[in-house]
Amino acid sequence: MNTQNIFFRFIFIILFSVYSSSISYSKDIIKIGTLLPYSGVYTVLGEEITNAMSLAFDEIGNKINGNTIEIIKGDTEVKPNIALQKSRKLISSDKVDILVGPVSSSVALALRDIVVQTKTPLIIPNAGANVLTDEKCSKFITRISFSNYQINAPMGSWLANQGIKTAFLLAPNYAAGKEMMNAFKEKFTEAGGAILGEEYTPFRKTKDFGPYLARVKESGADAVYVFYAGGEAINFIKQAHSFGLSKVMKLTGAGWTTSPLFLPAQKDAAIGFIGSLNYVPSIDTEANKIFINSYKSKFGRIPSEFAVQGYDSGKVIIEAIKSLSGDVTNKDNLAEAIRTVSINGPRGPLTIDKKTNNVIQNIYIFEVIAGEKGPELKVLDTIKAVKAPGKKCNI
Template sequence: MDRMTRRTFLGAAATTAAGAAAGPWVLRAQAQGGPVKVGILLPYSGVYAVLGESITQAMELVFARESWTVAGRKIELIKEDTEAKPPVGIRKADKLIDSDKVDILTGPVHSGVLMGMRDKVHNSKTILIVSNAGADVISRERCSKWIFRTSFSNWQPNWPMGGWVAKNVSKEVFLVAPNYQAGKDMMTAFKETYLPAGGKVVAEDYPKLSETDYAPYLTKIKQSGAKAVYAFFSGSDAVNFVKQFDQFGLKQSIKLTGAGFLTEPDVLPAQGRSALGVITGHFYTPLLDNPVNKKFVADFKAKFGGKTPDGFAVQGYDTAEVIVRALKAVNGNTQDKDKLVAAIARTEFDSPRGRFRFDQKSHNVIQPFIYIREVKEVAGGLDNVPIDKVADVTDPGTGCTLPA
């Protein structure tokens, strides 16, 4: 250890005294001059890796438009891979909050990760903008002043589909979804409108997440006598289920319907013609005819090698847009969290999906529309073509009283 002389000691003491005299506002000002740290907690491996990729790419598109500087402060992304596994995701959330001390946190994809990190986020007063995971309770009994959601509640894409399927497809349906929070939430929401419309659920089945062989479940579907299936799968699970449903010969006699994630552009190329005719409900399709979406699709394709953006990309776009607009509204001040939360809550803009705004009751996004879409052949290949829509789909927000 270097020996401290009387002169160096006095110099150090004087510097410390000067800092103390200047007050904590100097330290805050120095912090405000640093980058805005945005923690991204998404799967970059495993069953939902393509979802994490799409969300992140669209966020980068928005920040690049701003030259990675908002209100005079650089944007720094700190990415962590949840692997779509709750224990991993919760550990990574702790790291981003405690070690990296992020200003804003976004993600995750897996509802189990979201539920596991909720209390940590709330108790640490970390601003979380949920960019995918749809666990309903986060907009209801477990809502928080510090949590917003730009994606969807699991209820939103499925509640409108129940009555629509009963009226237009079949009064007898087999339900199938992965065995975790999102799967159960989505099937429950579907039944809320399907059963009152005279529909009958013949059976329900819940394979494990990341299942690769659906033969046992497809056998049950075939033997059930159901005229339609309503399903939720995403990522590689959606590819496997849709292809195997076709290979099993079920398409000829049983109509496949489901939540929109079943046939998003991230999986359609791999599903190929097996996806033709599948009907789903979702807040987005790349075919939406509005100026913001047309520019978004063109810019996304240009930046990412012709890749067509999906709903996950829109979630990333809207998340980054919310961050940019809120930071500008507070002149880059992330220290006053109450003002930043208020700015986020007020954020409203034209999104690729339509007019974006938060429900002030729950901090959950109000879906401008849920589109009922059918996979058809269009110029350029397969796409989800809107055939009907339901406007202003707002989660009930049951049990949420903000600020919570």
């Protein structure tokens, strides 16, 4: 091989390397992978989150700094092993830039290590396990939704300050149910309240609440504090109403129990329930009114708290990538950009706590009242800028 051929081959290799490098670092498509339930009992939650996130992207023409946004869905089926399989595909094969999900805390905990090891930023739009932004925290995991403590602790103090002196706790027998009850109990007893009893029902298996309602009523407590979701929430509210529980004590609890998703089935039985949530449709701000109109126009229903968490996840993604001028190639920089975003959305001002990567947000105390078109949630009080403790987090 002569010197001239060697020279030309050398030049070709250099030019090819430069060209390849420019191709790999210029992205025309920003890939967002979702790890959410699109089948099974929590399908509606996956749909709400994805619909609202898509709405946020639609508002900017599905482009950030000229790059097209593509959503690639992964159905977790609310099963940790399935979620892990889907995450590997999204990360390794689809090469997503950001993951959004999941709904279930058990799934989130299963995903935690693969996300951290591959440095793939994960935005959590629902799973509330306290450890995710505490001892299991990571700069690559940012929670836009809530921690179980964050939603329930404010209600303990608030109810005690309203003159409720005694309470009975009732929730499903699994980690989230117990975390929520413990958060309420901590602040309620600190404020001088007393817990007269607590019961934990078989998770997703309880259809007859009669025996539990009888024990709640016999306790003589001023209030019952509960958490249920889905079919159990609908059944509990209906049976508590038939049992006449609200005639002898206040019905209170984590606000998902009377989510806008469940009110159409609960109907007037939900009236009088007092709960706490990070979003209710009656928040009286221009941003919320615009969001409700847009969501209702596109999807034909009032958005729930799950929808807002999806919408705000989309907004955070948009602002983070804008701050990087569209460059998502460096995952450390992308994770840092996500955790430094602040927005003002339908549920109010949102910032990320740098100590925990959990959202700092308002918590709304509401009462279910009779509205013109059926039951609706009326804001009674706003607890501003609530944080999750995260004492063991070290980011």
